[in-house]
Amino acid sequence: MIKRLDAWLDSRTGYRALLGHALNEVVPGGARWRYVFGSAVTVLIMVQAVTGIALELYYSPSTTDAWASVNYIETQVVLGSLLRGIHHWGASAIVVAVALHLLQTLWAGAFRAPREMNWLAGFVLFQVILGLALTGYLLPWDQKGYWATQVATSIAGTVPVVGPKLQMFLQGGSSYGNLTLTRFHTLHVILLPAALFSVIAVHVALFRKHGVTPPDLPAEELKRTAEPFYPRQLLYDTVVSAAGVGLIFYLALRHGAPLEAPADPSSQYLARPEWYFLPLFQLLKYFEGGAELVGTLILPGVAMGFLAGLPFIHAALSRRIPSIHRVLAVALTVGLMGVGGLGALAVRSDQNDPAVATLAEAAHAQAQEARRLASMGGVPASGPLNLYRNDPIVWGHRVIVSQCQKCHSACDAQPYKGSPCLEGYGSRAWISRFLRNPRAPHFFGNTKIDDMEPFTGPQESADALTEFLYSQGGRPDVTDALAKKGEGLFDSEGCGSCHSLDGVGSGLAPDLKGWGSREWTYAFIRNPKAERFFGDMNEMETFDHLRLPEEELQAVTAWLHSQAAQPLKFP
Known part of the structure; x- marks a missing residue:
């Protein structure tokens, strides 16, 4: 068959x-x-x-x-x-x-x-x-x-x-x-x-x-x-x-x-x-500004022209130079090695650059995060960028980066020149450092609000005040006895001479009742110049519903509230 x-x-x-x-x-x-x-x-x-x-x-x-x-x-x-x-x-x-x-x-x-x-x-x-x-x-x-x-x-x-x-x-x-x-x-x-x-x-x-x-x-x-x-x-x-x-x-x-x-x-x-285009990428570093055309067109064009015309170059020179075949072969081999060398230089340059390593690490983290979010709720029909909405905290961070980082710089920026650092915001470490030095660059040091005095009392008192402020955010891990002690210190240390607490106090500085909670943060972002907050001293822009839609503000407050469990990113 x-x-x-x-x-x-x-x-x-x-x-x-x-x-x-x-x-x-x-x-x-x-x-x-x-x-x-x-x-x-x-x-x-x-x-x-x-x-x-x-x-x-x-x-x-x-x-x-x-x-x-x-x-x-x-x-x-x-x-x-x-x-x-x-x-x-x-x-x-x-x-x-x-x-x-x-x-x-x-x-x-x-x-x-x-x-x-x-x-x-x-x-x-x-x-x-x-x-x-x-x-x-x-x-x-x-x-x-x-x-x-x-x-x-x-x-x-x-x-x-x-x-x-x-x-x-x-x-x-x-x-x-x-x-x-x-x-x-x-x-x-x-x-x-x-x-x-x-x-x-x-x-x-x-x-x-x-x-x-x-x-x-x-x-x-x-x-x-x-x-x-x-x-x-x-x-x-x-x-x-x-x-x-x-x-x-x-x-x-x-x-x-x-x-x-x-x-x-x-x-x-x-x-x-990709690696096979890295040599051209590296070559462009040597020809900037007005000389850019040399790296993008002239040198690559000459190299490709030589490669394409090799048979005809050989034919034109073979009668006068008997060994032209070997000469051309060596020249082209050396040229290819040089191309490989440019690629190796590009890789080495990146490996020796801490900024490149940081960006690469961030890109890897973002890729992992995107894949995780896609597995949680799928990719929305409106496009993959909206998959970040699957996690309010992730979405809130993206909104922070796009809307807020022109003022609130990344906390690990050197030197820090922004408004108060938000990474680790509301955590015990953030509050403790703020109380000790509110005029530091990562807090109010780069703003006009520089009249708050640092707390100079003993560490145990600072810890109690820290716990009290931390408790205002509605955290589940508050040490109640320490927070109660801090509430007493709030009055005895004279904090009420500036701050109010549930409407009681001078009101010259923000009311601290519920400070760091989602409700307090939501209201503050919507209208930071309200009497409850900074009033006439306010420098922060107001984010109404047109500038920051409801779902984006909810995501921002979710991210800010989550920072209490995160480590600080500044010394």
């Missing part, structure tokens, strides 16, 4: 002859490990195609759904995390394999006549692969893709004459949005793959026409050692290709693929491209 089916299929397709032609192709000089890279690149591209199609079954290319769909792949699709990991690490593997194939072709002299078009086809293939890599990492619509791709489109915008229009076309407008994502998606899954497989077809056809570039041996030796592609060369190709795929699977299982927090145009993020 199988033989009859095989015969029928061969009579209709002639596949036996095609297969025999491929397997029996003569390899001059015999099978060699150096010939394996072309096959490895082809296999890796097929892995990318298969995993890319599988990912497309679940991916949704819109700014409201992209991050959610990728997170769904990671957490809900069977083997989805492995699938993304293979696709992610496969992109890096292809870049490495193409670079090795380029070097092998270079040193073998396979770019020389009559194989100039083979080299040019390979060059175009390399550009398409880099284009696929660039367009791919925007698709999750996370922080890394969003900010790193903005760097790339900004570089495109520096091209003279056509640059601004090219940038506008890629972005789909003057800024990043839904059209940006759909255009990158179209490039990544339709246009560039079509170009990729077209160029591969041309490259393979040209390879078939000219054959393998033989080693530099006498013709008699080449003929004597020649052998068919099958079985030894096929075995070599299979071993290396399988090793490459195996390594990708290992990295995917061990590390997966990163998914940062959802893209947020209002946030601060450490924009870094």
Whole structure:
């Protein structure tokens, strides 16, 4: 039955002859490990195609759904995390394999006549692969893709004459949005793959026409050692290709693929491209201001022009310089090493920069937080940034950052120049330090409210006053006896000469009844200049319902109330 089916299929397709032609192709000089890279690149591209199609079954290319769909792949699709990991690490593997194939072709002299078009086809293939890599990492619509791709489109915008229009076309407008994502998606899954497989077809056809570039041996030796592609060369190709795929699977299982927090145009993020674009990123550091074009266009253009024109440069110089092949091979190899060196410098620079480490740690924490919130209540249909609403405390912190940090700086800022620090606000440590030194920079030191005297009494009295104020926030862990003692000290130490307590006192300073509770904080933010609070001494802006909607204020008060359980972030 199988033989009859095989015969029928061969009579209709002639596949036996095609297969025999491929397997029996003569390899001059015999099978060699150096010939394996072309096959490895082809296999890796097929892995990318298969995993890319599988990912497309679940991916949704819109700014409201992209991050959610990728997170769904990671957490809900069977083997989805492995699938993304293979696709992610496969992109890096292809870049490495193409670079090795380029070097092998270079040193073998396979770019020389009559194989100039083979080299040019390979060059175009390399550009398409880099284009696929660039367009791919925007698709999750996370922080890394969003900010790193903005760097790339900004570089495109520096091209003279056509640059601004090219940038506008890629972005789909003057800024990043839904059209940006759909255009990158179209490039990544339709246009560039079509170009990729077209160029591969041309490259393979040209390879078939000219054959393998033989080693530099006498013709008699080449003929004597020649052998068919099958079985030894096929075995070599299979071993290396399988090793490459195996390594990708290992990295995917061990590390997966990163998914940062959802893209947020209002946030601060450490924009870094993937490793294969780091050399260009590092190069731009040396050409700032008016010289930027040198790093973005001139030097990369000269390098790519030299790479593309290598066969013709060799042809023009070979008659005058017999050793030009070796000279060009060494020059290009050194150039590639220099490119790698630039990438290494970029990595080292980041590793030695504490600010970069802090931002990277914050980005990692935000990514973990986003994934946790998505698992709690899902990603809202209105977009992934709204998933932070799943946790009022998290949402409140985001509102604080966007609405309040222009005055209330991050507590670990050096030097601290803001209004009172809010991280750790209402905790025993915050209250204790405030009582001892209310004019410190992290409290009222940077404001006009500088007339409060520090408490200079014994520590046990300070602890009692601290506990009393802490109890006003409605905390469940109050030490009642100590708080009662502090209430007595409030009167005996003369605190009522400025502060009122439930309406009793001078009222020159804020009423402390319920201080630090959600109700007190809510009312204070709505109208800090009320007589109950700072009155005419007030410097804080009023946040009415138009400036701070009800749900946002509730989230802010939830976050502030939670700070009583957090450590201080200042000395």
